Amino acid sequence: MLPANKPIFVINYKAYETSYGHQALLIAKASEKAELEFSIKTIIAVPFTEIWRISKEVSIDVIAQHVDPIIPGQGTGFITAEMIAGSGGKGSILNHSEHKLKIFEIEKGIERLKLNNLYSIVCAETPRSSLAVANLGADIVAMEPPDLIGTGVSVSKSKPELVTKTVEKIRNSGFKKIPILVGAGIVDKEDARKAIKLGADGILVSSIIMKSKEPEKKIFELAEGLNSLNK
Amino acid sequence: MLPANKPIFVINYKAYETSYGHQALLIAKASEKAELEFSIKTIIAVPFTEIWRISKEVSIDVIAQHVDPIIPGQGTGFITAEMIAGSGGKGSILNHSEHKLKIFEIEKGIERLKLNNLYSIVCAETPRSSLAVANLGADIVAMEPPDLIGTGVSVSKSKPELVTKTVEKIRNSGFKKIPILVGAGIVDKEDARKAIKLGADGILVSSIIMKSKEPEKKIFELAEGLNSLNK
Amino acid sequence: MLPANKPIFVINYKAYETSYGHQALLIAKASEKAELEFSIKTIIAVPFTEIWRISKEVSIDVIAQHVDPIIPGQGTGFITAEMIAGSGGKGSILNHSEHKLKIFEIEKGIERLKLNNLYSIVCAETPRSSLAVANLGADIVAMEPPDLIGTGVSVSKSKPELVTKTVEKIRNSGFKKIPILVGAGIVDKEDARKAIKLGADGILVSSIIMKSKEPEKKIFELAEGLNSLNK
Amino acid sequence: MLPANKPIFVINYKAYETSYGHQALLIAKASEKAELEFSIKTIIAVPFTEIWRISKEVSIDVIAQHVDPIIPGQGTGFITAEMIAGSGGKGSILNHSEHKLKIFEIEKGIERLKLNNLYSIVCAETPRSSLAVANLGADIVAMEPPDLIGTGVSVSKSKPELVTKTVEKIRNSGFKKIPILVGAGIVDKEDARKAIKLGADGILVSSIIMKSKEPEKKIFELAEGLNSLNK
Numbered sequence: 072m073l074p075a076n077k078p079i080f081v082i083n084y085k086a087y088e089t090s091y092g093h094q095a096l097l098i099a100k101a102s103e104k105a106e107l108e109f110s111i112k113t114i115i116a117v118p119f120t121e122i123w124r125i126s127k128e129v130s131i132d133v134i135a136q137h138v139d140p141i142i143p144g145q146g147t148g149f150i151t152a153e154m155i156a157g158s159g160g161k162g163s164i165l166n167h168s169e170h171k172l173k174i175f176e177i178e179k180g181i182e183r184l185k186l187n188n189l190y191s192i193v194c195a196e197t198p199r200s201s202l203a204v205a206n207l208g209a210d211i212v213a214m215e216p217p218d219l220i221g222t223g224v225s226v227s228k229s230k231p232e233l234v235t236k237t238v239e240k241i242r243n244s245g246f247k248k249i250p251i252l253v254g255a256g257i258v259d260k261e262d263a264r265k266a267i268k269l270g271a272d273g274i275l276v277s278s279i280i281m282k283s284k285e286p287e288k289k290i291f292e293l294a295e296g297l298n299s300l301n302k
Numbered sequence: 303m304l305p306a307n308k309p310i311f312v313i314n315y316k317a318y319e320t321s322y323g324h325q326a327l328l329i330a331k332a333s334e335k336a337e338l339e340f341s342i343k344t345i346i347a348v349p350f351t352e353i354w355r356i357s358k359e360v361s362i363d364v365i366a367q368h369v370d371p372i373i374p375g376q377g378t379g380f381i382t383a384e385m386i387a388g389s390g391g392k393g394s395i396l397n398h399s400e401h402k403l404k405i406f407e408i409e410k411g412i413e414r415l416k417l418n419n420l421y422s423i424v425c426a427e428t429p430r431s432s433l434a435v436a437n438l439g440a441d442i443v444a445m446e447p448p449d450l451i452g453t454g455v456s457v458s459k460s461k462p463e464l465v466t467k468t469v470e471k472i473r474n475s476g477f478k479k480i481p482i483l484v485g486a487g488i489v490d491k492e493d494a495r496k497a498i499k500l501g502a503d504g505i506l507v508s509s510i511i512m513k514s515k516e517p518e519k520k521i522f523e524l525a526e527g528l529n530s531l532n533k
Numbered sequence: 534m535l536p537a538n539k540p541i542f543v544i545n546y547k548a549y550e551t552s553y554g555h556q557a558l559l560i561a562k563a564s565e566k567a568e569l570e571f572s573i574k575t576i577i578a579v580p581f582t583e584i585w586r587i588s589k590e591v592s593i594d595v596i597a598q599h600v601d602p603i604i605p606g607q608g609t610g611f612i613t614a615e616m617i618a619g620s621g622g623k624g625s626i627l628n629h630s631e632h633k634l635k636i637f638e639i640e641k642g643i644e645r646l647k648l649n650n651l652y653s654i655v656c657a658e659t660p661r662s663s664l665a666v667a668n669l670g671a672d673i674v675a676m677e678p679p680d681l682i683g684t685g686v687s688v689s690k691s692k693p694e695l696v697t698k699t700v701e702k703i704r705n706s707g708f709k710k711i712p713i714l715v716g717a718g719i720v721d722k723e724d725a726r727k728a729i730k731l732g733a734d735g736i737l738v739s740s741i742i743m744k745s746k747e748p749e750k751k752i753f754e755l756a757e758g759l760n761s762l763n764k
Numbered sequence: 765m766l767p768a769n770k771p772i773f774v775i776n777y778k779a780y781e782t783s784y785g786h787q788a789l790l791i792a793k794a795s796e797k798a799e800l801e802f803s804i805k806t807i808i809a810v811p812f813t814e815i816w817r818i819s820k821e822v823s824i825d826v827i828a829q830h831v832d833p834i835i836p837g838q839g840t841g842f843i844t845a846e847m848i849a850g851s852g853g854k855g856s857i858l859n860h861s862e863h864k865l866k867i868f869e870i871e872k873g874i875e876r877l878k879l880n881n882l883y884s885i886v887c888a889e890t891p892r893s894s895l896a897v898a899n900l901g902a903d904i905v906a907m908e909p910p911d912l913i914g915t916g917v918s919v920s921k922s923k924p925e926l927v928t929k930t931v932e933k934i935r936n937s938g939f940k941k942i943p944i945l946v947g948a949g950i951v952d953k954e955d956a957r958k959a960i961k962l963g964a965d966g967i968l969v970s971s972i973i974m975k976s977k978e979p980e981k982k983i984f985e986l987a988e989g990l991n992s993l994n995k
Binding site: 195244 | 859864865866867868870871888889890892893895896897899900901937
């Protein structure tokens with residue numbers, strides 16, 4: 072269930088108009104096709120309401136965009152790891168810069184996911200906090216400088232030192248295998264390629280796919296960028 | 303789509319172990335049966351992950367337990383009114399005492415639901431704040447004293463004055479038709495009956511159904527209590 | 534202790550660089566002078582750290598910018614109504630658009646202030662929520678459309694209908710005496726004058742004083758605007 | 765300004781009734797006396813409203829219980845590092861289990877304190893998150909298992925392995941000098957002594973002093989416990 076040793080390509084559906092309904096499924100299907108075509112691991116992070124429906128339709132990993140660090144019981148309007156597993160999800164993003172969490176919620180959330188055989192992709196905004204979330208037990212770390220999100224100016228091109236510093240900090244602290252993703256502003260094949268070249272194990276993208284008029288084409292372009300430097 | 307002029311019976315699934323999977327569907331089916339049997343309006347508030355699945359299986363209103371007051375776009379891990387509508391939901395609870403909201407989130411959340419033809423059941427903990435949420439535009443108000451939730455000591459028996467005061471405050475401020483629900487500690491037919499007798503238009507329950515070994519029986523008992531004093 | 538029947542002039546120090554230290558005291562002294570000169574009630578809302586120091590130096594009401602709705606006991610880093618009273622404060626702002634609160638926190642905060650003989654100035658962003666906070670027990674209501682805060686485009690000139698609607702809603706609901714303040718974008722005598730003319734009982738300002746090179750002059754100008762139409 | 769190489773004794777005033785007014789000052793004076801008497805570093809964390817007053821009266825470090833990670837400007841009701849410095853504070857607690865923070869708030873809060881020459885005591889609830897906050901840049905780490913806070917059952921006696929594991933994790937990750945405090949349930953000389961023996965550099969206490977009828981006596985007892993094993 073955990074991502075294999077291939078470049079990881081995470082598409083975060085966020086709450087875009089294309090994140091539910093007909094278009095959401097098309098993007099899922101295209102992502103599945105990309106995983107079959109290229110030597111990459113494709114993961115889609117969909118709204119809670121779509122996990123059930125989409126996971127029934129595709130073979131790639133469908134994950135949640137957040138999980139609440141609570142145990143089953145009271146908790147009106149919150150989502151447990153059990154609910155994600157029960158509806159076909161394989162994991163969850165945690166601490167996205169649009170959904171920042173308390174440090175204990177990250178630690179507890181990771182724990183609750185693990186207990187349900189789900190993996191965590193924990194976001195962080197700096198090299199420093201990337202290491203901190205690795206300390207907290209993240210299965211995958213995703214570093215995204217928040218000021219670049221949605222800008223079209225990619226982290227791999229404009230702030231490569233943040234990528235290398237994140238990789239260095241984490242690898243030098245004894246985490247040899249934990250996959251490290253980078254995101255923010257990634258828009259084309261070259262950005263994806265560059266991320267891998269800088270030492271990242273994959274990318275986390277959103278707007279470039281979700282707001283695209285030809286999402287399938289964009290998915291394939293980015294997948295190809297990841298694939299080209301396959302480790 | 304808005305609840306008709308019958309006693310309203312809301313079952314809040316919360317995050318109990320029975321709130322997803324097989325048991326969740328059985329409770330939905332029993333609730334549907336109760337609506338057909340008695341002259342009441344039955345509404346089930348399920349986890350986000352279950353709206354799609356359950357709303358395909360029953361004819362009664364399936365609603366969410368919360369909605370985030372955001373517009374489609376960025377918003378990782380949040381749920382828009384559009385997603386609820388898109389997956390078959392008819393409305394949402396807001397401001398439950400386990401999920402308390404800022405005043406602007408309530409106002410905005412109600413607005414966003416209305417724009418998507420969804421109704422809001424807005425919770426409040428006191429007569430005073432019940433009137434305040436009516437001011438904010440709630441379609442249905444649900445008053446629950448938080449210290450009684452899950453206790454088995456019902457608001458209608460132990461604090462009837464809170465029910466009558468809530469009804470009075472709201473009706474005297476010009477809200478003649480807005481349905482007023484009460485909840486907390488309701489466990490049997492008599493509690494349900496008493497709530498209606500005190501002027502409420504329905505009840506909001508959870509643990510007594512979700513933790514029951516015979517949920518169908520309990521649902522029918524409470525439905526009968528509501529039905530007996532049908533207005 | 535409660536504001537008298539004069540136009541009310543609240544200066545919110547916020548967290549500006551002038552909100553503490555030497556400049557903070559100068560602004561307090563100028564505000565005191567304005568109260569003596571004009572027939573107005575002047576109130577300054579200072580940072581928690583400044584209540585003790587400033588309240589020892591001026592005779593006008595010094596209030597807090599927020600209060601946490603907790604009782605004395607545990608609560609690391611939170612501020613109780615008792616602490617505000619104990620350091621010389623006379624009340625507190627609640628629910629400012631930069632510090633939005635849950636509806637139960639507003640209700641509880643007002644209660645805790647009252648128990649300590651302190652008054653509440655509860656902010657709201659719309660006419661609808663202004664009435665809601667009046668129903669929650671606010672001593673003074675302050676309506677500020679958040680999109681105008683700090684812009685220099687005053688609510689009284691650019692959205693006069695929001696002022697009149699707020700006044701109407703509150704007065705028509707039986708609150709005959711509760712003072713209603715308006716704020717956002719107020720920069721000159723005419724803005725202040727206009728607010729009173731539209732039915733408000735005072736104004737809430739911040740940046741125009743705190744970022745001014747001649748705060749005393751600005752304070753006097755606004756005070757004169759309020760005074761000119763003294764009710 | 766940073767604590768010297770002596771056992772560190774932090775008294776967190778929290779929001780107890782003794783945290784402001786007359787009693788607050790007596791406790792400060794007794795803490796100062798203890799620092800003079802024993803070879804320890806004494807720090808008191810007082811409410812924001814008391815920093816000015818108390819720091820004028822004692823020579824020991826007076827710190828805040830929290831700081832908001834914002835820069836001077838807007839920010840109604842929030843406290844900047846500048847305000848703490850300006851009123852005589854020397855640092856701040858961050859992320860206390862009664863005031864849990866988002867991971868970015870901890871990182872940013874530490875940064876803002878440093879910029880104002882203030883030190884941070886960052887709390888964590890587990891060995892894992894203790895290392896994470898060290899990686900975020902904490903000047904001092906304080907580990908407190910939340911289930912023991914205020915119980916009178918001390919962490920050093922009942923969960924010594926949490927203390928040793930925290931010390932190990934932090935020291936083995938290259939942080940040779942960062943002081944590590946432990947807290948929760950510490951009530952007597954032996955608890956203090958034991959904490960130091962287990963490798964901690966000091967203790968963080970609250971209720972045992974703040975709710976004591978003879979706080980001075982208790983302060984001296986704990987100081988003596990720390991002193992006895994002076995490193």
